[in-house]
Amino acid sequence: MQETxxxxxxxxxxxxxxxxxxxxxxxxxxxxxxxxxxxxxxxAIIDRLAKPVSFRKVDYxxxxxxxxxxKLVMVKGWRSSDEQADIATPAPGSKDxxxxxxxxxxxxxxxxxxxxxxxxxxxxxxxxxxxxxxVNVHLQAGARIYFSNNPADYARYGxxxxxxxxxxxxxxxxxxxxxxxxxxxxxxxxxxIALTGDxxxxxxxxxxxxxxxxxxxxxxxxxxxxxxxxxxxxxxxxNFTANKxxxxxxxxxxxxxxAAIAPQLDDAQRRLIQGEGETWRCDENFLPALSEAxxxxxxxxxxxxxxxxxxxxxxxxxxxxLLQGYQVTNTPFWQHHPVHCRNLxxxxxxxxxxxxNSDGFDPESCDYVLVDGCTFDTGDDCIxxxxxxxxDTQYGPSQNIVIQKCTMHSGHGAVTLGSEMAGGIQNVFAQxxxxxxVHWATNALNTAIRLKTNMNRGGYLRNFYVRNISIPNGxxxxxxxxxxxxxxxxxTRSVAAAAGAVVTFDCDYSPRADNVRTRPPVVSNVHIxxxxxxxxxxxxxxxxxxxxxxxxxxxxFDYNGPQPAPAILPVHDITxxxxxxxxxxxxxxxxxxxxxxxxxxxxxxxxxxxxNSTLSA
Numbered sequence: 001m002q003e004t005x006x007x008x009x010x011x012x013x014x015x016x017x018x019x020x021x022x023x024x025x026x027x028x029x030x031x032x033x034x035x036x037x038x039x040x041x042x043x044a045i046i047d048r049l050a051k052p053v054s055f056r057k058v059d060y061x062x063x064x065x066x067x068x069x070x071k072l073v074m075v076k077g078w079r080s081s082d083e084q085a086d087i088a089t090p091a092p093g094s095k096d097x098x099x100x101x102x103x104x105x106x107x108x109x110x111x112x113x114x115x116x117x118x119x120x121x122x123x124x125x126x127x128x129x130x131x132x133x134x135v136n137v138h139l140q141a142g143a144r145i146y147f148s149n150n151p152a153d154y155a156r157y158g159x160x161x162x163x164x165x166x167x168x169x170x171x172x173x174x175x176x177x178x179x180x181x182x183x184x185x186x187x188x189x190x191x192x193i194a195l196t197g198d199x200x201x202x203x204x205x206x207x208x209x210x211x212x213x214x215x216x217x218x219x220x221x222x223x224x225x226x227x228x229x230x231x232x233x234x235x236x237x238x239n240f241t242a243n244k245x246x247x248x249x250x251x252x253x254x255x256x257x258x259a260a261i262a263p264q265l266d267d268a269q270r271r272l273i274q275g276e277g278e279t280w281r282c283d284e285n286f287l288p289a290l291s292e293a294x295x296x297x298x299x300x301x302x303x304x305x306x307x308x309x310x311x312x313x314x315x316x317x318x319x320x321x322l323l324q325g326y327q328v329t330n331t332p333f334w335q336h337h338p339v340h341c342r343n344l345x346x347x348x349x350x351x352x353x354x355x356x357n358s359d360g361f362d363p364e365s366c367d368y369v370l371v372d373g374c375t376f377d378t379g380d381d382c383i384x385x386x387x388x389x390x391x392d393t394q395y396g397p398s399q400n401i402v403i404q405k406c407t408m409h410s411g412h413g414a415v416t417l418g419s420e421m422a423g424g425i426q427n428v429f430a431q432x433x434x435x436x437x438v439h440w441a442t443n444a445l446n447t448a449i450r451l452k453t454n455m456n457r458g459g460y461l462r463n464f465y466v467r468n469i470s471i472p473n474g475x476x477x478x479x480x481x482x483x484x485x486x487x488x489x490x491x492t493r494s495v496a497a498a499a500g501a502v503v504t505f506d507c508d509y510s511p512r513a514d515n516v517r518t519r520p521p522v523v524s525n526v527h528i529x530x531x532x533x534x535x536x537x538x539x540x541x542x543x544x545x546x547x548x549x550x551x552x553x554x555x556x557f558d559y560n561g562p563q564p565a566p567a568i569l570p571v572h573d574i575t576x577x578x579x580x581x582x583x584x585x586x587x588x589x590x591x592x593x594x595x596x597x598x599x600x601x602x603x604x605x606x607x608x609x610x611x612n613s614t615l616s617a
Contacts, residue, residue, distance in 0.1 A: 039465070041427065048343075052322055052344070053193070061119065063119060067100035069123055070122050070123060072090060075211070089210050096126040096148075097123050097145075098127035101118070105132055106132065108134075112134065116137045117140060124146050126148035127182075128185065128186045129145075131185065135193060141202060145203070168181065170297070172364065174288075175389035176290075177300065179297065179303065181302075181308070183311045183337070185312065187318050192320045194322040196322065200350045203327045204327070205330050206219075206312045206353070217244075219309050221238055222246050223237050229483060232478050237356055238355075248282050251283050258293050262290075273293055274515065287308065291391050291392050292516050310333060311334040312333070314337045317339070318338070329353050335358060338364065338366055339395065341363070342367045342368055344368070347371075351376045353377075359381045359383075360378045360381070361374070361376070362384045362385070363385055369401040373406065377409040378410065387420070388420065391422075403430040403431070405433070408437070415448070416452065417451045419452040421521075424460045425464075426461070428463070428465070430467075431465075431466070435448050444477070447499055447500070447501055447502065450504045450505075451523065453523075454507065456513075457521070462524050463525050466526075466528040470532050474543065475502055477546055481495065481497065482497060482509065483512050484511060488508075497550055500550075501545060502533055503549045503550070504549075505553075511555070511558050517561070518561030520568040523574075526573070526575070527574075527575045528576045528577070531579040532579070533582040538585075547585075547592060548590045549576070551592070552594050553571040554569070571596045572598050582607075587607045591606075600614045601613050
């Protein structure tokens, strides 16, 4: 179905000058409606997206515009957060195909559209592929684009000249608006676009683990030290040492006080946003602080001198989008991040990147999305649905999303909602999935069906339906944790919310990460059925997970806003039916509940025992 909304490129101030200054209107939140049989609504979404795009039958060969293949050399780099190896990379002096790719896309667009074809071979590109309306960029079988691993190449061509920070693009980083390095594949405000490949030998390589010139650091080094307690894998950062500059170390380029950039704040507001000490000046915290302070996006410039890695593929404000048939690998950050897109299909894509934060697919504030027949092997969540963070909620909820016929291997969560979900998530359907977890012995899938939010990220989840899930090799069989706030009734190392359960609803996700904790989340109307979890042999025992179910509702203690506090509601209206969770390691406590009302278990087998009960805690 073809549907077009306003896709004209807007000026920066016009587009986002008031970004995040108000939450979604209550009327919009009240508009959710689910058909009596929710799976009929899922089928309607699938039918709507059956034919999302079409193009003129005209090909533009990138080689006709000056693109030429490159030779490769082997260099020692990182394949994952934990593993080094000799990796192929373009030889020094390789031809940069950025200008040729850009010229081919522009010519195709100006002529009314068609297909830009990148033939079999190895190609070096020191800049972004910027997609334009009515253009399908297509990689033939055996085509592999190696994107430059020099951050400066993604601060050369953006629309916004930010001086020493470079020429940057309008972006979102962990659901906050900013000006930042361009993603390797980028589009803003375009309609009828596609990125396709013949098969999984059509590869987009972000070279996230390839060392920078003259350094042992790489894109992945910028993450800094991981914070998960008792992580079983993916718990190191390539070439990182204590106090090395990263997104998690205070950046001296950021001001020492919000008073310098948000003078309208009174002292109490400033102290709340900054918190104690200097950690708020770390880039990953400084950006959310700018959102909380109401600083316009025009003044949220990062890029050079900062450490916010760009997503590999980011599409903002686009309609009628097809992503199909290619492999993406070694991404600096999230693999696919569509924001405020409508009518989007991702089909038969191999999302294959094991670096830090290598989420496979993160649709944010998108409407009508189909994820169909994809395979995920990731260094973070396989799929993570998002909808804004802090005050950057102007795009509204993520909604009307179907995930089906996919396979998930390693990752933090297979199907995840959050953690950045301040704009809300509703009408999500996941069916006929295999969480195969083939790396269970060394790099296990942390959890299968996952919600994560907290008193900062807030938002709502409602109308989430899951059915027909096979998990033949279980999930992580040891518990992992997040640190709780001092004095919390949820003691650190007491709830395995980071990893270890098959179903994890965590409304107290990493609470120490957020200074402002004033937005209680609301979670309701979740129905999970026909989940089958197999056992593996660990320590001579047959086990499937650490616990079957963890539901940690909102923790009122964490609230630090004005009194009286808003209502802090329990997780409610949750049904789990016709499931077999295998044999948990912690069979004595197969589930954990906190601030939950009316969890209904119907024909649920755990360690051979059938549960039929309604639980509250």
